Amino acid sequence: MAINALKDYVDNDRDAVENFHGNQVVYIDWDKHRLFSGALAFPLPPSMPFAALVDELIPSVWGSHPLFKAIDWGDVEWILDDAPFSPDRAASLVENGIGHKSLLRFVTPGDNGIAGSGS
């Protein structure tokens, strides 16, 4: 519904992609590993290859989780904006369909966090 206001309201999206100096915001989360309390936000070039996200960005952040080293990346399931997703490692984020404010989750089957607690 349109906002109820005294004057016309200017539609001003403060987080439009143009405001991020060529980057887009991508949210990433590791399901059921709440040692990291929630998804993280990153400003990433849309042309960044998916491989760089998996091989460099994710380990630089989640690498401190005690279970991270045990991840078998061949088994990992990806979920992009709530739908199952098969990334192309060589393709860019945008070519993979990862857009501004997309949420990318990775799931490690059989690993539900420390002692199965979701942490």
Next chain:
Amino acid sequence: MAAKRLNMRKRYEALTRGMGWETTHQPMDKVFPYDTYEGIKIKDWDKWEDPFRLAVDSYWKYQAEKDKKLYAIMDSFAQNNGQLNLSDARYINAMKLFIQGVTPLEYGAHRHYAHLGRHFRGEGARVACQMQSIDELRHAQTQIHTLSHYNKHFNGMHDPWHMSDRVWYLSVPKSYFEDAMTGGPFEFITSVSFAFEYVLTNLLFVPFMSGAAFNGDQATVTFGFSAQSDESRHMTLGLEIIKFMVEQHEDNLPIVQRFIDKHFWRAYRVLGLVAMMQDYMLPNSPMSWKAAWDIYFTENCSALFDDLGRYGLRMPKYHEVATAEAEHLSHQVWATFYNYGHAAAFHTWMPDVKKMDWLSEKYPNTFDEYYRPRFETFREMEAAGERHYINGLPQLCQVCQIPMVFTDVLNDPTMVSRRVSIHNNSKYHTCGDGCRDIFEFEPEKYIQAWLPVHQIYQGNCGGSEVSEVLDWYNFQPEDGGEYVGSADHQRWQEWKGTAESVSDDRTQAHAS
């Protein structure tokens, strides 16, 4: 024959109602431009029942007496180094959060009740708002004066106003309040006077004041008592405004219910900060968040809404989610601050063995299953010299601005609760149905939200390095991070002449 004395009500009416008139140089709608556009219809402002019935002369007298007592206690607290009687210096971190997060809201309330004191058409309502405006200013002042003593001895309390405008976690209370202030006068007064000061106030003040009493903070207890009689007047105003609106016109009911639904949810989200204060930051906790929720929300509010049912009002939407979350809230919020402790102007730490056992006892359905394994891992990482901080910034909810950390407690408490809305082909993420509904009712408002994380990435917060952003927040290097080994901790140990129980805790944790 002497004139008959007026009773209090008549006297108050004589002092207030005569102050209004029908304007002739300008139409009333131009003189009072804000009190109709929300759709609230008022047929007769004279039906307003004055909740305060306190004229300025007696108001001044009461407040002056209270101030005299309060300032005498503050003086003696300072002269006797009252900070040394605290249960533990960890306690002060709750007061840091109070002055950073709550005191600026008191000042905001002062400003906006002054605005309402000008802009309601009915003079009874105007006078009530003017009185409350003065109360709120006084609360901000007494809090600053009381806590200034701690500012001399502990870090993180030096610049709350600047911090309130800029810091990521303080955008949570600030954005709630500004959401209310940028609504119309009826929405603001429903939000602050009813949803916050009536429905939820006991969940803020009781834990803070009894927490202060349990932890040797006589100064805070005193400002709490000094504010309490004002708060009861504010609660009366909150109830009066709700009844007044729904009695005035039947069209008002759905609007009022929507205001209640929205602002209950927004205020409740802010209280996540209180939940963690109660369960984790108080060395001696008088009551768990869950126990407080059961009494002050579930019991008291069911009774309140039973009463309001005859006006057609029902319990706020999603109250059952809030009740289910009561078993998880404090743990999730504290874990988040622990994750980002390097970017907060108060300290965080892991609970010791005794505290963890207390949490297990108070949260038998959740603590051992979901949170103890996480916290014990944090302790092990800490013992190995790898105290855990997240090297990245969180995704935030578009409405409450809290990191997206709340889980789907009704279905699977290990899965994060998320909603996404599309507006003009852009995605907006919210933390659950409560915030999603608020967004979708007025997306034009919330797409403008100043989300701290996105602002950092847009280059508006002093730089792209964490250290540059913290400078921009005016944090000092000793303000945040781990409590153990902090300057506050070291100073406390020097005062008390102890090397304290930290290492004992550690030994116990590993022995258990």
